[in-house]
Amino acid sequence: MADTRKLRLGAFVPATGHHLAAWRHPDADARAGVSFAHYRDLAIQAERAKFDLLFLADSAGLRGDQPDALSRQGKVVHFEPLTLLSALSAVTERIGLVATVTTTYNEPYHLARKFASLDHLSGGRAGWNLVTSSNEHEATNFNREQHVPHALRYERAREFAEVVTGLWDSWEDDAFLRDKESGLFFEPEKLHVLHHKGQHFSVRGPLNVARSPQGWPVIVQAGASEPGKELAAETAEAIFAAHQTTGEAVAFYADVKGRMAKYGREPDHLKIMPGVFPVVGRTRQEAKDKFEQLQDLIHPEAGLNLLSMHLGGIDLSHLDVDQPLPDILPETNAGKSRQKLVQELGRREGLTVRQLYLRIAGARGHWQIVGTPSDIVDLLQERFEARGADGFNVMPPYLPGGLTDFIELVVPELRRRGLFRSDYAGRTLRENLGLPRPAHGAAARLRRSAIHHAAE
Amino acid sequence: MADTRKLRLGAFVPATGHHLAAWRHPDADARAGVSFAHYRDLAIQAERAKFDLLFLADSAGLRGDQPDALSRQGKVVHFEPLTLLSALSAVTERIGLVATVTTTYNEPYHLARKFASLDHLSGGRAGWNLVTSSNEHEATNFNREQHVPHALRYERAREFAEVVTGLWDSWEDDAFLRDKESGLFFEPEKLHVLHHKGQHFSVRGPLNVARSPQGWPVIVQAGASEPGKELAAETAEAIFAAHQTTGEAVAFYADVKGRMAKYGREPDHLKIMPGVFPVVGRTRQEAKDKFEQLQDLIHPEAGLNLLSMHLGGIDLSHLDVDQPLPDILPETNAGKSRQKLVQELGRREGLTVRQLYLRIAGARGHWQIVGTPSDIVDLLQERFEARGADGFNVMPPYLPGGLTDFIELVVPELRRRGLFRSDYAGRTLRENLGLPRPAHGAAARLRRSAIHHAAE
Numbered sequence: 001m002a003d004t005r006k007l008r009l010g011a012f013v014p015a016t017g018h019h020l021a022a023w024r025h026p027d028a029d030a031r032a033g034v035s036f037a038h039y040r041d042l043a044i045q046a047e048r049a050k051f052d053l054l055f056l057a058d059s060a061g062l063r064g065d066q067p068d069a070l071s072r073q074g075k076v077v078h079f080e081p082l083t084l085l086s087a088l089s090a091v092t093e094r095i096g097l098v099a100t101v102t103t104t105y106n107e108p109y110h111l112a113r114k115f116a117s118l119d120h121l122s123g124g125r126a127g128w129n130l131v132t133s134s135n136e137h138e139a140t141n142f143n144r145e146q147h148v149p150h151a152l153r154y155e156r157a158r159e160f161a162e163v164v165t166g167l168w169d170s171w172e173d174d175a176f177l178r179d180k181e182s183g184l185f186f187e188p189e190k191l192h193v194l195h196h197k198g199q200h201f202s203v204r205g206p207l208n209v210a211r212s213p214q215g216w217p218v219i220v221q222a223g224a225s226e227p228g229k230e231l232a233a234e235t236a237e238a239i240f241a242a243h244q245t246t247g248e249a250v251a252f253y254a255d256v257k258g259r260m261a262k263y264g265r266e267p268d269h270l271k272i273m274p275g276v277f278p279v280v281g282r283t284r285q286e287a288k289d290k291f292e293q294l295q296d297l298i299h300p301e302a303g304l305n306l307l308s309m310h311l312g313g314i315d316l317s318h319l320d321v322d323q324p325l326p327d328i329l330p331e332t333n334a335g336k337s338r339q340k341l342v343q344e345l346g347r348r349e350g351l352t353v354r355q356l357y358l359r360i361a362g363a364r365g366h367w368q369i370v371g372t373p374s375d376i377v378d379l380l381q382e383r384f385e386a387r388g389a390d391g392f393n394v395m396p397p398y399l400p401g402g403l404t405d406f407i408e409l410v411v412p413e414l415r416r417r418g419l420f421r422s423d424y425a426g427r428t429l430r431e432n433l434g435l436p437r438p439a440h441g442a443a444a445r446l447r448r449s450a451i452h453h454a455a456e
Numbered sequence: 457m458a459d460t461r462k463l464r465l466g467a468f469v470p471a472t473g474h475h476l477a478a479w480r481h482p483d484a485d486a487r488a489g490v491s492f493a494h495y496r497d498l499a500i501q502a503e504r505a506k507f508d509l510l511f512l513a514d515s516a517g518l519r520g521d522q523p524d525a526l527s528r529q530g531k532v533v534h535f536e537p538l539t540l541l542s543a544l545s546a547v548t549e550r551i552g553l554v555a556t557v558t559t560t561y562n563e564p565y566h567l568a569r570k571f572a573s574l575d576h577l578s579g580g581r582a583g584w585n586l587v588t589s590s591n592e593h594e595a596t597n598f599n600r601e602q603h604v605p606h607a608l609r610y611e612r613a614r615e616f617a618e619v620v621t622g623l624w625d626s627w628e629d630d631a632f633l634r635d636k637e638s639g640l641f642f643e644p645e646k647l648h649v650l651h652h653k654g655q656h657f658s659v660r661g662p663l664n665v666a667r668s669p670q671g672w673p674v675i676v677q678a679g680a681s682e683p684g685k686e687l688a689a690e691t692a693e694a695i696f697a698a699h700q701t702t703g704e705a706v707a708f709y710a711d712v713k714g715r716m717a718k719y720g721r722e723p724d725h726l727k728i729m730p731g732v733f734p735v736v737g738r739t740r741q742e743a744k745d746k747f748e749q750l751q752d753l754i755h756p757e758a759g760l761n762l763l764s765m766h767l768g769g770i771d772l773s774h775l776d777v778d779q780p781l782p783d784i785l786p787e788t789n790a791g792k793s794r795q796k797l798v799q800e801l802g803r804r805e806g807l808t809v810r811q812l813y814l815r816i817a818g819a820r821g822h823w824q825i826v827g828t829p830s831d832i833v834d835l836l837q838e839r840f841e842a843r844g845a846d847g848f849n850v851m852p853p854y855l856p857g858g859l860t861d862f863i864e865l866v867v868p869e870l871r872r873r874g875l876f877r878s879d880y881a882g883r884t885l886r887e888n889l890g891l892p893r894p895a896h897g898a899a900a901r902l903r904r905s906a907i908h909h910a911a912e
Contacts (some may be wrong), residue, residue, distance in 0.1 A: 021639075023634065023636070023641065024636045024639060026636070030634035030636065030641075031634065033666070034576045034665075034666055036545075036546070036576070036577050040546070059664065060565060060566065060569070060664075061565075061664065062662055062663075062664040064647065064649040064660065064661060064662045065649075067644035067645075067647045068644045070642075070644070070647075071640055071641055071642050071643065071644045071647075072639050072640060072641060073641060074634075074641050076641065076642065076664065077627070077632070077664055077665050077666040078664065078665070079573045079576060079577065079665070080569045080570050080572075080573035080665065082538070082539060082542075082570070083538060083539070083542040083570050083573040083574050083577060084542070084573065084577065086538075086539040086540070086542035086543045087542045087543055087545050087546040087577045088546070089492075089543050090492070090496070090543040090544070090546035090547050091546050091547075105563070106566070107561070107597075107598055107599075109516060109517075109597040109598060110516065110562070110566075113516070113536045114536050114538070114539050116536075117535045117536035117539040117540065118539050120490045120492070120535060121492050121535065121539060121540065121543045137660070140658075140659075140660035141563075141565040141659050141660055141661065142563055142565060142659070143563075143657060143658045143659070144658075145658075171533070176533070178479065178486035178487065178530075180479070180480045180482070180486060183477075183480060183528050183753070183755040183758070184527055184528060185479065185486075185527055185528060185529060185530050185532065186526075186527050186532065187527065188523035188524050188526070188527045189523075191520065191523045191526075191527075193520040193521075201599060202596075202599045202600075202601075203596075203597050203598070203599070204520065204593070204596035204597055205520060205597065206518055206520045207518075207533075208515065208516075208517065208518040208532065208533055208534065209490075209533050209534070209535070209536065210489070210490055210533040297639070299639040302639065
């Protein structure tokens, strides 16, 4: 059975790359965050290599209170993902386009419309990475003094997904007759008004976009907390996960897929794609040198600032960087799973604060592999075959070099071992990921389940 | 002085065209609303003809309560404008890209980001048509039972503009050093946190997009009510106006431009571009025939539904279509200037309900000219030279044929008379429209003015 499984690949492409100091790399274009040409070339390159999707992270805010600490970060300004992916849809033909958009500070009607529109523009290649906001400074851009509490964010996210999918089902697939002769543009009985009234949202509908090529854009998620896993089991079709070890990955994989049956879903209808940060060299020494070159470019202030952000924005300036993190950190309301990941990494390996920021400066809590193509593929294959992953979201250390390395050195090795296909399976992101197209009316499942929850 | 003025041209391109029955025209692609190829071809065609801009209207909702009446409308589903224009930015180089987005049911942070992002993607060609929502059914998609009252919508719109422009000034133009050597990405003192706290919004900032090529995307407006004109005089750089006669147009032009001095603005820094619906024939008879062909395609139910929407959604089903509109119509809370326009048209010309819907089925209250290229240019020239317009927003009856007619027949005549340039003046929309680039900090004018208003 493992023989016929093919792994999926995403290209997760922040402007200059994932490493904290990527923008300082001699080959990096430090203007990448506002360069469409940069992204166009990346997208075309990833498409030629038959990547399933491009993946863009997002935040609707920026910490402005410590400009000095921030001033050494290369990722402070960048395109907004939906506008960027829409532009990329016009210069690509097959690669999926996945944008992160938060459910915490958005309205489901706007979001449903924009993703349906992108799905039409791209001929069925849109994906939505559904997240809840994990940073406090987003709140202050949206009429709030304080961040929305974690549990409430997930409650809102679930209802958000229910409304969005309901809106995507506003029209049956064959509602539009466009019959010039009779003058009937659509069949009235194939229009479905949502009339949603819930805890967080009251949205009548219908959507003013026709049902899109994929029925629904693919729903991706990333949360690893309890409510995050539950929401994913109920609603996600792909997960961007973060695990250091195969053991953790296999447990997570089994856990989330095991929760799907109670929602009437097949385990195979959710693809788990952990992040991997690969530093590729023709020899191990070359790979190590590449990594050290980036590490040496980290300014200590930038390192501390990154660590602080990963721990929910807490102040670390008083700490001795040559000591470990204190066991107890101040309570925050930010992304708990990421915070826990970083703390555990420090504890497990007995790292000092400096060592810790150096460790997360690349993969930022994700899985980091420094080695030859064969080393990297050995590890990917092991995790894939152990059912810790259905594929990987590749996080190049710097761009475009890090992606080029992966495509030129790692992808051929994956193909040699029969792990990765050499052409696209279909025209839509769903077809390539091996996900079913939701039949019209599928959103009703989420609605019924909400009614069931409410009645409990 | 009139000799050196050149008129500006916008191409206002709803899917199949402006005429109510456009989608039924034999040459129309009835799938245009979801066809990127259709829009790509239109944009390229308009750019070759050196149009200043493409203009897209919008509504974040759709009347779902009368599916039968709606089912004969060809414009019920269409791309969302910001995603569509982003995609078009990748296949064009010079034409401006103006999207309508409402201030009534949006958050300024999202909007500021998306337009700044589009401005970067397009190399300085973005424009925002700032509107307040004019239809009730948008409200019900955004957690409201009822539409926001007219006065409150304008109050919110003004503050919205203040926040958006403030966010566009988050970074000075030269804030980003991107100095690989020192590791300094930006100069901390060139980051400006907005800290806005007002009646409607509390937005801290800063924006996570660098100041865009145009400084600010061009701000367009369309409202013709008292608060609409005042807001335009204070904040707009182009106006999409609707006037039937040169007298009205000249009065409006003088009125709005006359209000600018008190805001410290030059009259020339606001371009007034009335809509014009041209039906072009090589002979007058050919033009008339083209128009009649479209009029004959109007289904009576579609006509009544259109009229009802133009009057704020009131029920007209009980009316005798061969009598005039009643003098007094039910109160509504929708776009008052459009409603007034339609009522006055009916009264002035003594039209029956049927004649009225036939009259608005094309230009929908805008200026309609059916004639030869020379007829059309005579009228445009008269209005332009009388200072009733700085240019025109061309509303093709059907697409692409109506735009092709204008480009092939009318544009050459405009050029022969020295009214329209034969190449772009610059690379950005501002340069082409002849608008100054706002210096960093220009948003402070709006903030000071708000404080002044509050202190009164």
